[in-house]
Amino acid sequence: MSSGMPTPATGAAGAADGRALGDGPGLLDTPKQPVQLGSAQGSWFSQVGWRHIVALLAVAFSLFPIIFVISAAFNPQGTLSSTTLIPTGASTENFTGLLERTAFKHWFINSVVIAAVAGALSMFLSALAAYAFSRYRFKGRRPGLMFLLLVQMFPQFLAMVTIYIMFTRITELYPSLGFNTWWGLIILYMGGALGVNTWLMKGFFDTIPKDLDESAKVDGATHTQVFFGIILPLVTPILAVVGLLSFIGTINEFLIANIFLTEGNSKTLAVGLFGLVAGERNNNFGIFAAGTLLTAIPTVALFFALQKYIVGGLTAGAVKG
Amino acid sequence: MADVVFDKVNKVYDNGFHAVQDLDLDIKDGEFLVLVGPSGCGKSTALRMVAGLEDVTSGEMKIGGRTVNEVSSKDRDIAMVFQSYALYPHMTVAENIGYGLRIRKMPKDEIDRRVREAAAKLDLTEYLDRRPKQLSGGQRQRVAMGRAIVRSPQVFLMDEPLSNLDAKLRGQMRSEIAQIQHDLGVTTIYVTHDQVEAMTMGDRIALMKRGVLQQVAEPQEMYENPANIFVAGFIGSPPMNMALCRLDREGDSLVVELGSQRLRLAPGVLGEQPGLERYIGRDIVIGIRSEDMEDAALTKDAEHAITADVALVEALGSQIMVHFSLDARAPKDEDSQLLAAEQGDKETAALHSDEVRWVAAFEPRSRVRVGQQITVTVDTERMHFFDPETSAAIRD
Ligand SMILES: Nc1ncnc2c1ncn2[C@@H]1O[C@H](COP(=O)(O)OP(=O)(O)O)[C@@H](O)[C@H]1O
Ligand SMILES: [Mg+2]
Numbered sequence: 001m002s003s004g005m006p007t008p009a010t011g012a013a014g015a016a017d018g019r020a021l022g023d024g025p026g027l028l029d030t031p032k033q034p035v036q037l038g039s040a041q042g043s044w045f046s047q048v049g050w051r052h053i054v055a056l057l058a059v060a061f062s063l064f065p066i067i068f069v070i071s072a073a074f075n076p077q078g079t080l081s082s083t084t085l086i087p088t089g090a091s092t093e094n095f096t097g098l099l100e101r102t103a104f105k106h107w108f109i110n111s112v113v114i115a116a117v118a119g120a121l122s123m124f125l126s127a128l129a130a131y132a133f134s135r136y137r138f139k140g141r142r143p144g145l146m147f148l149l150l151v152q153m154f155p156q157f158l159a160m161v162t163i164y165i166m167f168t169r170i171t172e173l174y175p176s177l178g179f180n181t182w183w184g185l186i187i188l189y190m191g192g193a194l195g196v197n198t199w200l201m202k203g204f205f206d207t208i209p210k211d212l213d214e215s216a217k218v219d220g221a222t223h224t225q226v227f228f229g230i231i232l233p234l235v236t237p238i239l240a241v242v243g244l245l246s247f248i249g250t251i252n253e254f255l256i257a258n259i260f261l262t263e264g265n266s267k268t269l270a271v272g273l274f275g276l277v278a279g280e281r282n283n284n285f286g287i288f289a290a291g292t293l294l295t296a297i298p299t300v301a302l303f304f305a306l307q308k309y310i311v312g313g314l315t316a317g318a319v320k321g
Numbered sequence: 322m323a324d325v326v327f328d329k330v331n332k333v334y335d336n337g338f339h340a341v342q343d344l345d346l347d348i349k350d351g352e353f354l355v356l357v358g359p360s361g362c363g364k365s366t367a368l369r370m371v372a373g374l375e376d377v378t379s380g381e382m383k384i385g386g387r388t389v390n391e392v393s394s395k396d397r398d399i400a401m402v403f404q405s406y407a408l409y410p411h412m413t414v415a416e417n418i419g420y421g422l423r424i425r426k427m428p429k430d431e432i433d434r435r436v437r438e439a440a441a442k443l444d445l446t447e448y449l450d451r452r453p454k455q456l457s458g459g460q461r462q463r464v465a466m467g468r469a470i471v472r473s474p475q476v477f478l479m480d481e482p483l484s485n486l487d488a489k490l491r492g493q494m495r496s497e498i499a500q501i502q503h504d505l506g507v508t509t510i511y512v513t514h515d516q517v518e519a520m521t522m523g524d525r526i527a528l529m530k531r532g533v534l535q536q537v538a539e540p541q542e543m544y545e546n547p548a549n550i551f552v553a554g555f556i557g558s559p560p561m562n563m564a565l566c567r568l569d570r571e572g573d574s575l576v577v578e579l580g581s582q583r584l585r586l587a588p589g590v591l592g593e594q595p596g597l598e599r600y601i602g603r604d605i606v607i608g609i610r611s612e613d614m615e616d617a618a619l620t621k622d623a624e625h626a627i628t629a630d631v632a633l634v635e636a637l638g639s640q641i642m643v644h645f646s647l648d649a650r651a652p653k654d655e656d657s658q659l660l661a662a663e664q665g666d667k668e669t670a671a672l673h674s675d676e677v678r679w680v681a682a683f684e685p686r687s688r689v690r691v692g693q694q695i696t697v698t699v700d701t702e703r704m705h706f707f708d709p710e711t712s713a714a715i716r717d
Contacts, residue, residue, distance in 0.1 A: 211403050
C-alpha cells in the first residue's frame with residue numbers, strides 16, 4: 001500500500017486521473033507509447049485505484065468522530081448543538097472547567113491506578129497459569145483449559161447480581177475491599193480477564209522450545225528460576241500485548257464500575273464522565289469531550305512505552321543452526 | 322567424576338510404549354561411551370533418564386554409586402548438550418556459558434574467570450558478547466559445549482550434538498569433542514545414530530535396537546566380532562555383505578552353497594568355530610566385510626573364490642569399491658529386514674530374495690571394469706557366521 005501514501009497529498013478532491021499522475025512508476029514503465037498508456041490507466045484503476053478510494057473512505061469514517069470530539073473539546077460555547085466538525089473558535093475553557101468544577105483529577109488517578117494494578121496483576125497471574133498449562137502434564141489439564149474458555153463465553157454482567165450481593169456483604173465485613181474502593185474493583189477485574197489472557201499466553205508459551213527449560217534444569221535451575229530467568233524474558237511480546245489489552249479493557253470498563261463506584265471521588269473516568277452527560281447531554285458536552293481526550297493520554301502513553309516489546313522473533317536462534 | 326550404572330532399567334511411556342527394556346550398562350569413571358542405534362531405538366530416552374528429564378519406570382539408575390531415580394536434574398551434577406543446542410536466546414554467549422554457575426551463586430569474578438577459560442578452550446573468546454542468533458551453527462555448537470564444560474560436572478551427556486552441522490564441520494568437531502573429553506577425563510555418554518561417530522569417538526560402543534541393548538564393546542571389537550546380524554550390518558561402511566546359504570562338508574573342509582556357486586572355506590574354519598558343526602547340512606547366514614575380498618587377478622588364489630559380473634565401480638583412490646550381484650538368497654530374519662529398512666534407498670532394500678548385492682574393496686592396482694566378469698577371492702578365515710533364525714553370531 002506504499003503507493004497509497006502520496007495519494008492524500010495530491011488532495012482528496014483529486015479524481016482518478018489525479019491519482020494516476022501521482023503513480024509515477026506506472027507512467028515511466030510505458031513511456032513513448034500513448035496507445036498503451038490509455039489502456040494501462042484503465043487497468044490501473046480497476047486493479048489498484050479502487051482500493052485507494054475504499055481506503056480513503058475508511059480513513060474518513062474513522063477520523064470523523066475523533067475530529068468531532070477534538071473540535072468539541074475546544075469549542076468555546078461547550079454545548080453539543082454549537083459544535084461543528086470544523087471548529088468556529090478555540091479556547092481551553094472546557095479543560096479548565098473540567099478540572100475546576102468536577103472531580104476529574106480524582107477520577108483520572110482512580111482509573112490509572114486501578115487499570116495499571118489490575119492489568120499488571122492479571123498479566124502476572126495469567127503468565128503463571130499459562131506456564132503451568134504449557135509445561136506440565138497433570139490431571140485435569142485439558143478440562144481446566146476448556147473450562148477457562150467456556151467461562152469466557154458468558155458475558156460478565158450475568159454475574160452482576162451475585163457480585164453485587166457478595167460485595168454488599170464484603171463491604172460490611174471488610175470495608176477496605178468493598179464498594180467505592182480500589183481493591184474491590186481491582187480484584188474483580190483481575191478475575192474477569194484471566195481466562196482469555198491465559199489462553200493467549202499459553203499459545204505463545206508453547207512456541208518456546210521445551211529444550212530451553214530442560215537445559216536450564218540440567219544447569220541447576222529450579223522451576224521458579226526457569227520461569228523468571230528463561231521463560232519470562234522470552235515471552236515479553238505477549239506480556240506486553242496482554243498488559244496493554246487488560247489496561248485498555250479496564251480503563252474503559254463502565255458496567256461494573258458504575259455499580260461499584262457511587263461516591264463522587266471514588267469514580268473512575270468512565271463513570272465520572274458519563275455522569276456529566278447523563279442528565280443534560282447538550283450543556284456539558286464540551287467538558288465531556290475535553291475529558292475523553294485527556295482519558296486517551298495514559299492509554300496512548302502505555303502503548304508507546306510497550307511498543308518496542310511487541311515484536312516477536314526474540315526466540316529466533318534459540319535452537320538449531 | 323563418577324561412574325554411571327543402568328541396572329535393569331525400563332522405560333514405559335504414558336501411552337504404553339516400552340521405549341527401553343531391561344537395560345544393563347556399566348559406564349566406568351572417565352569413560353567415553355557412545356550409545357548408538359537407528360532412530361527411535363530409545364537412545365535419547367536412556368540418556369534423558371540419566372539426566373533426570375524422564376522418570377525411570379523400573380530398575381535402578383546410579384551415578385557415582387548413588388541411586389538417582391528420585392533425584393531431580395538440578396541435583397545430579399551433570400551437564401547435557403542438546404541436539405538443538407538449546408541456547409538461551411536472550412543471553413550473550415558469556416551469559417549462556419556462565420548460567421549454571423550464576424544459578425549456583427558462584428562469585429562473579431570466579432564465574433568470569435571460568436567462562437573465559439572455557440571460551441578460550443573452544444575458540445569463542447571473541448564472540449563472548451554476541452547473542453546466539455548472531456553465531457553460525459558451528460559456533461552455537463561450541464557455546465553448547467562451553468556451557469557443559471564450564472561446570473566441571475560429574476557426567477557429560479550429549480544427544481546427537483553434531484547432527485545439525487555440515488559434514489566437514491562434523492568431522493572437525495568430532496575429534497575436538499573427543500580431545501576435550503580426553504583432556505578433562507569426565508565420564509561421557511554420547512548418543513548418535515551415526516556409526517562413524519560411534520567408531521571414531523568412543524572408548525566403548527553400546528548398540529541398541531528397538532529399546533534393547535544388543536552389544537557393548539570397544540569399537541574394533543564390535544567391528545570384528547559383532548554379536549548378531551543387526552550389529553554386523555549397522556557397524557561399518559559399507560555394511561557387511563551377507564547371504565543365506567547351505568553349509569556342507571566336502572572332504573575335511575566346509576563348503577557354502579552361494580546360489581549356483583560353491584565356495585570352499587579354509588580348512589581352519591571348522592577348527593576355529595566348532596559350533597559350525599551343528600549347521601552342517603542346514604541353512605546358515607554368512608557375512609564378509611568388503612576389505613576381506615580381493616581381486617583374484619591380484620591374489621592368484623582361485624581356490625576360495627566366487628565369480629560375478631561387476632555392476633558398479635567406485636574408485637576412492639586408496640581403494641576401489643566393486644559392486645556385484647550374486648544369485649544367492651538374502652537373509653530373511655528380523656534383523657536383516659530391519660537393516661534393509663534402515664538402509665532405505667540403498668541397494669539392500671531393492672533386494673529380491675534370490676539376489677544379493679555385495680561390495681568388495683579391491684586394491685587400487687586392480688583394473689576391473691563395469692560389466693566385466695571377475696573372480697573374487699574371499700578370505701574365508703575372516704568370514705562371520707550367524708544363525709538364520711535367531712540372527713546370533715555363531716562362535717566357539
Ligand atoms: N513422550 C513420549 N511418549 C511416548 N512415546 C515416546 C515419547 N518419547 C519418545 N517416544 C517413543 O520412544 C521411542 C524411542 O524414542 P527416543 O529415545 O527419542 O529414540 P532415539 O533417540 O533413539 O531416536 C520412539 O519410538 C518414540 O516414538
Ligand atoms: Mg534421539
